[in-house]
Amino acid sequence: MRTGLVRAAVLGVTVVLAATFLLLAAGEGASQGQPPQRKKAPAPVAKEATQGTPQEVKREQQPGARESVQADVSARTVSVTSSFNGTEIVIFGAVDNSQQPSAESGYYDVVIVVEGVPGRVVARRKNNVAGLWLNTSSATFDAVPSYYAVASTRPLDEIASEEFRASHGIGFQHLRLTPAFGQAQALSTEDLKEFRSAVIRLKQKEGLYVQDPYSVAFIGRSLFRSAIELPANVTVGPFTTRVFLFREEKLLSQYSVRLTLEREGLERYLHSFAFGYPTLYGFMTVAIAVAAGLLASTVFRKPAH
């Protein structure tokens, strides 16, 4: 009779579980109309779209005006599955009409900026209050990129002017971290500066903000590549990649390409379940827990004397 009770309970839980999954499947089917950018990475947008064929360029011998850069990433869509543990993205590009004598000549400079989704971040500072460490002050920043990597052929200050870097947000010191409107408390400019550098430092520590001045390498006269590490804790979403081509501190050409990190498979299923149907998800978790507990107690039950 006791085993009967346990059996009934296990059966009940199984039925609940099955029903939950059926409901879910129906829900998933109904919500097929996902945001459009999740499906496909948009085609690369060429900033310098108008360009002549190589023959035309050679005829007009105006040095410095012809070169243009094109680039792409090794994977436009990166799947974040259950086995996701960070990944490496290769960004490669080519200089059209390269005047460069060889790969080693250092004739051109390339800067690659990869940025993740901007979001709101709260930075908090602990203070010692009566012997205890607790958060006492905070600053809220809007549009903090979840990920930010700058790769270049040389240190940035040798490649582009301060003004250019500032206006294009290249390099940590030119990151546009805008303090949010309506801070929790009034902050002096000094304080804001400290919070700002704390955000950058902590993001760097997590491997989410990277600056590597020698990581873009030319492979031939026109071909270059760079590898960028996306750590496991990176935020899922669309990324923008901007590629700048310089010659003696002058911008010759610019190109941008998007790449998207998407949840896939079980990972995506569970995430959208947890955030889309939180109540049902809670019930399912409880059902699993009850089933696990009952299963263990039946399996490990001492044989009756």
Add this chain to the structure above:
Amino acid sequence: MQFYLPVAEMSANIFIFIAMGGAVGFLSGLFGVGGGFLMTPLLIFSGIPPAVAVGTEAAQIVASSVSGALAQWRRRNIDITMGLVLLAGGIVGSFFGVELVGVLRRLGQFEFFVSACYVTFLGVIGTLMMIESVNTIRKIRGGMVVGMRRSGQHNWIHGLPLKMRFQRSKLYISAIPPFLLGLFVGLLAAIMGVGGGFIMVPAMIYLLRVPTNVVVGTSLFQIVFLTAVTTILQARLNYTVDVVLAVLLMMGGVIGAQFGVAAGERLKGEQLRFLLAGLVLLVGLRFAWQLIAEPRDLYSLSPGGA
């Protein structure tokens, strides 16, 4: 083997978390406690965001208490009336607790508050348990016969209105104290990510004077339902239940608990209580250290809500 946790949004080594579940399961089987007060801190120290640790642990406590509650049910050791009154208070408390977690997270004081709760409750309970067990061990060494005392004397609780008959506990007392006790434990369960047995059991014995043979079963009964409700509320309001993490912990936990129970049968009650008190104090001290020691980095980041 790495697994990307869907809600915690981090890559975790599954064997580490199964082992963690197993170790805590063993201890909880050994001492007859839920293990939440050990598991939640372990999860936080291993890098799981505190709010996710608290939410997920509620689910794992459901799994670890359900078989115990069933066993007590078979032995008729549950006072259902008392359990329901405690549960009613518990659900109200849990609701406020889950809300409070949300508010504290937005204020950036959640971690501090959790640490302070752990220090306070583990410190007090650990100390009391330590004193009691040492005294008992000493008395037994001295050759005294120790029995659980149960005085019939009345206290202030018996003057309250809304009296109810709790048959299995052989009590006729007001429903207000058990309701408030349930509310308080529910609040703590939601904030600390624990079942609350370590507060419920002594409070039932010393405050409500429920007979000891009914206490554990009734407490387990209410913990199962309370943590189930808390899990659903955390999932619904805070989105902080990670089902993958919960399953990993359960896998280790339910197996570890079986071995713990077997090991516990070889130890005497007061020895177990002494060891448990030591463990409770250690965890409390770890949290106290975190509050007192200068942090390596004064700054921290958190995603800002809208």
